[in-house]
Amino acid sequence: MKGNNQADREKMSGLYETYAPMVFRRCQYMLRDESEAQDMMQEVFLRVFDRMDSLDLSQPSSLLWNTATRLCLNRIRDKHRRGLDVDSSELLLTIACADEEDDSFGAQSVLAKLFSKEPESSRTIAVLHYVDGMTLEETAREVNLSVSGVRKRLRGLQAKLKNLEVK
Amino acid sequence: MIPDWKLERYLTGDLPESEMREIREMEATDEIFAGRVKMLREDNRAILKKMPFERLSEKMEARELGSGRGMNGAGMNGAGNVVSFKFVKIAAAAALVLAVVSVALFSQREIGLAQSANDGAQVMDVAMADAALTGDNAFGEASDTRIKGLNARMEVWKKTGDSAVQLANLSEVREGDEIQLRYAVPEKCFGMLFSLDGNGTLTMHMGDGSQAIALEPGKMTTLPFAYKLDNAPKFEKFFFVTSRDSFDVDASNLDALLKNKNVNAVSVNLRKVEGK
Secondary structure, eight states: OOSOHHHHHHHHHHHHHHHHHHHHHHHHHHHOOHHHHHHHHHHHHHHHHHTTTTSOOSSHHHHHHHHHHHHHHHHHHHHHHTTOOOOOOHHHHHHHTOOOGGGSSSHHHHHHHHHSOOOOOHHHHHIIIIISOOOHHHHHHHHTOOHHHHHHHHHHHHTTOTTOOOO | OOOHHHHHHHHHTOSOHHHHHHHHHHHHHOHHHHHHHHHHHHHHHHHHHHSOHHHHHHHHHHHHHHHTTTOSSTTOOHHHHHHHHHHHHHHHHHHHHHHHHHGGGOOOEEEEOOOOTTHHHHHHHHHTTIIIIIGGGTTSOOOTTSOTTOOOEEEEEEEETTEEEEOOTTOEEOTTOEEEEEEEOSSSEEEEEEEEETTOEEEEEESBTTBOEEEOOSSOEEOSSOEEOOSOOSEEEEEEEEESSOOBOOGGGHHHHHHOTTEEEEEEEEEEOSOO
16 A cells, blocks of 8 residues: 555656656557557556556566566457457467466466565566567566576477577 | 567666667668668657547546445545545455456356257247346346346447447347446346347356356456457347356257246347448
């Protein structure tokens, strides 16, 4: 529960002005649909707003980028499961639909992750590395894991996705 | 070539100082790169102009009102304030626990009704059974089928540009319309949300497979994702079915569930019309 809503609102306004374009472009890139991207961008900020007390906002760009990535992956996966058209690259779709033991159905994990500094899901890590082109070191920094931790996560996912190769 | 993610961090000033300096120098000396940065800065302005913070702020306000966030003060006083604030805190906590547990169950799945000679008739019967089951009561008024004391509500909203309108029973909708569902229950119960379209396809919007999930009373809850209507003809009918006891739906015999006297069905039937 918030103690000072006006202060939260001002903080959100500042975050939004600085990061909304980045988050929107991220969502648009992943979802390839302007309308969906607008919705998702707002959802990303609303989730942050809901959890402001418990979130680590010291690196908002990473938090927002990774939250947008995760939510978009879930959206892609849900659309695919419902048999709806998914306008997405094959790689992104493969990662989105990958099963993870720690993230078997996504949304619950999304909330859990937002509450803490737990490492990101392997799917998000895979997107950062394989799709965004971050090096293992950059990915590790982004998700607060060691390089070997990132490598391990990617190998775990790789076992399920034969066409991915951990560099 | 600076990757997109790094360029975004450059624009927000979130790179380590050494990298910021390096890219600043590149912007000053590399015309092509400078053009790319300029385009993104212009894009930033356009995005904020098109989607200003005020729009998000409205949604934040709605969430605050819905969850009780920010109610500790204005317009309330005395002991009643303390009691209701405590209630709001408990309700918010319960809703949060519920969200964590149940949001995983909100994925929308399609279940084809078993194909039989009677399917078409059954689908239409179910679709048009408003009067008997829910018709005039689509938004929660008293009904013969309602369990005493249980007054579940469902709202169906359609996105229109940057806002949304609530749809009444028998509103017209088209392929591609984005529908958002909301619900509330007044007491602990089990429930599921699904829709049936003119092709006889049943789509679960909230439920554990074909099983109802436990619901907690409290504020209006919005499902995490909107639902885009496909090209199914004639109608799309949304059902919010609740019961004090756990139950499931048999897609091939929907009628049995809706006629079960122990369940409460609230529905909104939308008429599908052609054209975009």
